Amino acid sequence: MVDSLEKEVRGSVESxxxxxxxxxxxxxxxxxxxxxxxxxxxxxxxxDEFKWLQKRSESASDIAMIYGFNRTVAxxxxxxxxxxxxxxxxxxxxxxxxxxxxxxxxxQESAAGSSVCILGAIVANSLFGDVYPIGKRIKIGDRNxxxxxxxxxxxxxxxxxxxxxxxxxxxxxxxxxxxxxxGRGNPGILVKAKEDVSNxxxxxxxxxxxxxxxxxxxxxxxxxxLNEISVLSKxxxxxxxxxxxxxxxxxxxxxxVGGFSIANIMFVSVKERTNIIGIxxxxxxxxxxxxxxxxxxxxxxxxIGGGFGLFIIFLxxxxxxxxxxxxxxxxxxxxxxxxxxxxTIGLVSGIIPALSAAxxxxxxxxxxxx
Numbered sequence: 001m002v003d004s005l006e007k008e009v010r011g012s013v014e015s016x017x018x019x020x021x022x023x024x025x026x027x028x029x030x031x032x033x034x035x036x037x038x039x040x041x042x043x044x045x046x047x048d049e050f051k052w053l054q055k056r057s058e059s060a061s062d063i064a065m066i067y068g069f070n071r072t073v074a075x076x077x078x079x080x081x082x083x084x085x086x087x088x089x090x091x092x093x094x095x096x097x098x099x100x101x102x103x104x105x106x107x108q109e110s111a112a113g114s115s116v117c118i119l120g121a122i123v124a125n126s127l128f129g130d131v132y133p134i135g136k137r138i139k140i141g142d143r144n145x146x147x148x149x150x151x152x153x154x155x156x157x158x159x160x161x162x163x164x165x166x167x168x169x170x171x172x173x174x175x176x177x178x179x180x181x182x183g184r185g186n187p188g189i190l191v192k193a194k195e196d197v198s199n200x201x202x203x204x205x206x207x208x209x210x211x212x213x214x215x216x217x218x219x220x221x222x223x224x225x226l227n228e229i230s231v232l233s234k235x236x237x238x239x240x241x242x243x244x245x246x247x248x249x250x251x252x253x254x255x256x257v258g259g260f261s262i263a264n265i266m267f268v269s270v271k272e273r274t275n276i277i278g279i280x281x282x283x284x285x286x287x288x289x290x291x292x293x294x295x296x297x298x299x300x301x302x303x304i305g306g307g308f309g310l311f312i313i314f315l316x317x318x319x320x321x322x323x324x325x326x327x328x329x330x331x332x333x334x335x336x337x338x339x340x341x342x343x344t345i346g347l348v349s350g351i352i353p354a355l356s357a358a359x360x361x362x363x364x365x366x367x368x369x370x
Contacts, residue, residue, distance in 0.1 A: 002243050004317075004328045018229045020095050021202050023053075023189035023210065027225035042223045043214070045189045047171075047180055050089070052213045053189060059197045059205045062094035065171060067185030069178045071141040073167065075127040083123060084166045085140060087174025087185070095190040098163055102134045102149030105170050113172025117145045121153040122164040141177060145169065199228055255341065258305070259349040266298050266353035277357050278365025291358040298350025299343055306342030310335060 025042045050065040057063065066088040073083045090110035093100075100118060109116050117140070124133045124147075133147045151163040171180075178184050193202040203226045210216075210224050270277070277290060310330070317328040 001328065002240065002247055003331060003334065007327075007329075019193045019199060019202075020229070021191045021193070021199065021206060022225075022227040023049075023191065023206065024225050024227055025186075028227045039225070045187050045224065047175075049210070049213055050189050053191065053206070053209055056209055057191065057205060059193055059202045060191045061194045062091040062192045064089045064091040064095050064190045065180075065187060066092060066190065067174070067178070067180050067187035068166075069174070069185045071177070073123065073127065074139045075136065078127045078129075080123060080126050085174065085177075086163075086166050086168050087171045087178070087180070088168055089171040092168070092190070095192045098154065099152035100149040101152060102147075104149065110170045110172065113170055113174075113176060115143060115145045115173055116148045116170065118149040118151060118168040119147055120151050120162070120164040120166045123167055124150045140167065140169070143177065145173075203228070255345060258302075259345050262298055262301060262345065262349035263353060265301065266294060266350050267356075269297065270294065270353050270357045273357075274360065274365050274368040277360055278362045278368070281360065281362035282366065287358040290360075291354045294354035294357050295347060295350050298354070299346030302342040302346035302349070303339070306338050310338050 023045050025044050026036075026039050045065070047065065050063065053060070054063045066086055068084055068086050070082045071085050073080045073085075090105060090107055093104050102118070104118070105114075105116060108114075117138070119127070119133060127133070127138065128136065133150055136147050137144055138147060139145070151166075151168075153164055154162050174180070174185075180187050191202065191206060193199060206226055207222065211222065214223065216223065280290065314330050317330050321328045
């Protein structure tokens with residue numbers, strides 16, 4: 001469960017791009033000292049600043065601006081209320097990873113603010129059902145808009161809404177509906193660094209350019225945030241580190257209980273076969289052979305239990321994957337870890353019973369009552 005959740009989270013984070021800087025009003029923060037009151041009165045990034053960065057940045061390979069707003073969307077009698085509309089500039093597909101069935105906006109459509117849109121998979125399904133949506137016309141608020149594409153389903157994102165529940169329109173079309181220059185729609189500027197430019201170099205250049213365009217005095221603090229994925233990654237590193245530690249402690253108690261159970265079974269096995277051990281030693285069996293015999297038995301017992309447990313987990317991943325909106329999987333790494341732990345517990349739990357059997361006096365062992 002933890003590995004599947006971590007994979008889902010990492011995938012959501014990576015889809016945002018690890019070499020993308022997000023110019024926003026609010027910094028990303030995950031601790032208890034988040035000084036929200038310092039950021040409340042900051043100005044939102046605006047379209048003029050986007051054009052300024054686009055013109056003057058030498059470290060960026062692509063720059064895009066986006067903002068969001070909610071509108072009722074309709075196709076004939078089908079209505080989807082409070083649907084999230086994302087307005088993005090033309091390079092949005094260069095800074096965020098997604099797949100599109102159909103096509104993306106042309107440069108002319110983006111520049112002219114044409115009334116075209118790309119639907120999220122969930123939105124497309126709620127509006128059109130089994131009807132092929134590309135080429136159809138929908139209403140966003142009171143404006144007509146032609147569907148030119150549908151996003152490939154990506155599932156619910158851990159770090160925010162996925163494109164499945166959104167509609168993407170060209171920025172200049174969105175500006176006809178909501179005035180981004182007034183700071184509405186929580187706008188942000190996404191800057192993707194060139195391959196030979198580090199994030200720190202990119203942030204240094206952006207800081208200089210933004211302080212210049214906003215005319216911030218030399219000793220004054222920045223009134224903007226330069227966010228990057230590493231902040232999220234570090235937060236998730238700590239979170240999953242804590243979850244894994246907790247899981248290890250819980251698993252350790254289970255392993256201890258299982259280990260004592262195996263040890264008890266082996267002690268009973270040694271007692272019941274004392275006569276046989278005596279006969280084996282009397283006809284020349286060495287201590288090492290007796291030791292190996294009982295250790296092998298303990299390991300096989302643990303491997304049978306481990307294999308049965310892995311089979312149950314596999315069935316659970318299949319079942320829960322159907323019930324949850326998340327893919328659960330049993331990785332090869334986890335299978336190897338499960339087998340290794342089974343062998344280790346067999347060795348540790350069986351060593352004392354095996355040693356007691358190997359050290360028996362053959363005469364006393366033959367005389368003993370089973």
